Amino acid sequence: MKLTFRWYGDNDPVTLEKIKQIPKMSGIVSAIYDVAPGKVWSNESILELKKKANDKGLEFEVVESVPVPEEIKYGGENAPELIESYCENIRRLGKAGVKCICYNFMPVFDWLRSELEHKNDDGSNSLAYNEKTVLAMNPLESELSLPGWDESYTKAELKSLINKYKEIGQEGLWKNLEVFLKKVIPVAKEAGVNMAIHPDDPPWGIFGLPRVITDEKNLDRFLKIVDEKENGLTFCTGSLGARGDNDLVKMAQKYAKRIHFLHLRNIKITSEREFYEVGHPTECGSIDMFGIAKALVENGFDGYVRPDHGRMIWGESGKYGYGLYDRALGATYIAGLFEAIEKCLGKC
Numbered sequence: 001m002k003l004t005f006r007w008y009g010d011n012d013p014v015t016l017e018k019i020k021q022i023p024k025m026s027g028i029v030s031a032i033y034d035v036a037p038g039k040v041w042s043n044e045s046i047l048e049l050k051k052k053a054n055d056k057g058l059e060f061e062v063v064e065s066v067p068v069p070e071e072i073k074y075g076g077e078n079a080p081e082l083i084e085s086y087c088e089n090i091r092r093l094g095k096a097g098v099k100c101i102c103y104n105f106m107p108v109f110d111w112l113r114s115e116l117e118h119k120n121d122d123g124s125n126s127l128a129y130n131e132k133t134v135l136a137m138n139p140l141e142s143e144l145s146l147p148g149w150d151e152s153y154t155k156a157e158l159k160s161l162i163n164k165y166k167e168i169g170q171e172g173l174w175k176n177l178e179v180f181l182k183k184v185i186p187v188a189k190e191a192g193v194n195m196a197i198h199p200d201d202p203p204w205g206i207f208g209l210p211r212v213i214t215d216e217k218n219l220d221r222f223l224k225i226v227d228e229k230e231n232g233l234t235f236c237t238g239s240l241g242a243r244g245d246n247d248l249v250k251m252a253q254k255y256a257k258r259i260h261f262l263h264l265r266n267i268k269i270t271s272e273r274e275f276y277e278v279g280h281p282t283e284c285g286s287i288d289m290f291g292i293a294k295a296l297v298e299n300g301f302d303g304y305v306r307p308d309h310g311r312m313i314w315g316e317s318g319k320y321g322y323g324l325y326d327r328a329l330g331a332t333y334i335a336g337l338f339e340a341i342e343k344c345l346g347k348c
């Protein structure tokens with residue numbers, strides 16, 4: 001496995017120098033953030049990003065994300081053209097040495113939380129999700145700003161978008177995902193890139209919108225649409241693990257070779273559809289981090305790993321979920337976990 005760290009670019013208070021100082025850190029996970037979804041990234045901007053990382057001794061082999069425009073997801077008339085631009089981004093990234101692209105297929109909203117500064121007993125704070133609070137916030141009326149909440153839409157645009165997805169439903173979304181994969185995966189194969197879909201976070205439909213990357217049954221269905229290595233997964237433990245009925249250790253065993261990117265994050269489930277994010281080690285939360293890592297190593301996982309969301313600790317403030325300290329602690333925990341498992345392979 002290769003240990004990586006998400007970097008949000010020059011404005012990220014967590015600098016490349018700091019990232020490089022984390023033991024065993026091989027590279028960054030980043031993206032071109034100032035280009036709208038559906039547009040082609042310039043070769044110059046890709047190479048500039050790569051150079052910035054390389055100059056600090058870090059690799060740039062993972063992109064998170066190349067966003068999928070809504071029109072591809074709901075199957076609008078410009079979808080074929082937009083898919084072609086998406087393919088062009090894959091070609092360009094592959095040429096620049098990128099080996100893995102993370103993306104998601106969540107309608108309208110990306111990851112959602114109801115609370116950004118949930119107070120933990122130890123004085124730290126972290127992101128939390130409470131379904132009742134989320135559902136009480138009508139996205140068409142709410143003035144709230146939450147992660148995953150795209151504020152660039154007008155209320156009318158948002159309404160029409162939400163209605164489009166309600167019309168197509170789950171099966172319509174599956175169909176559009178199939179159209180996308182059948183075009184994109186052959187291009188990725190040729191470009192030497194593994195595509196890694198991120199699970200829906202949380203892994204169930206919200207506000208009547210369909211979500212499909214949610215559980216084992218649906219992951220099986222997803223992987224079969226194009227049954228090739230390049231059609232793979234980002235295994236995000238905090239996302240899939242929010243559902244108590246998802247057996248993550250079993251899924252890790254089953255999908256190890258199709259998992260190209262691993263997001264390790266632990267959460268504490270407090271009740272049905274209610275959780276908050278905790279420190280990475282197994283005993284901090286509800287997720288068996290050791291069991292998952294062991295299942296992956298034993299079954300041939302050979303991908304990139306990054307510590308996912310951290311808490312805010314030691315008085316740090318910054319981008320929610322993406323401060324330095326707790327993610328760095330997570331990274332060293334992950335490095336230790338893998339070292340122990342790899343060295344004991346077959347013996348522990």
Ligand code: DNO
Pocket residue numbers: 064065102103104110111198263309321
């Ligand atoms: C949240 C992230 C997601 C993820 C995208 C991938 O912290 O895990 O925003 O990057 O869903 O497309």
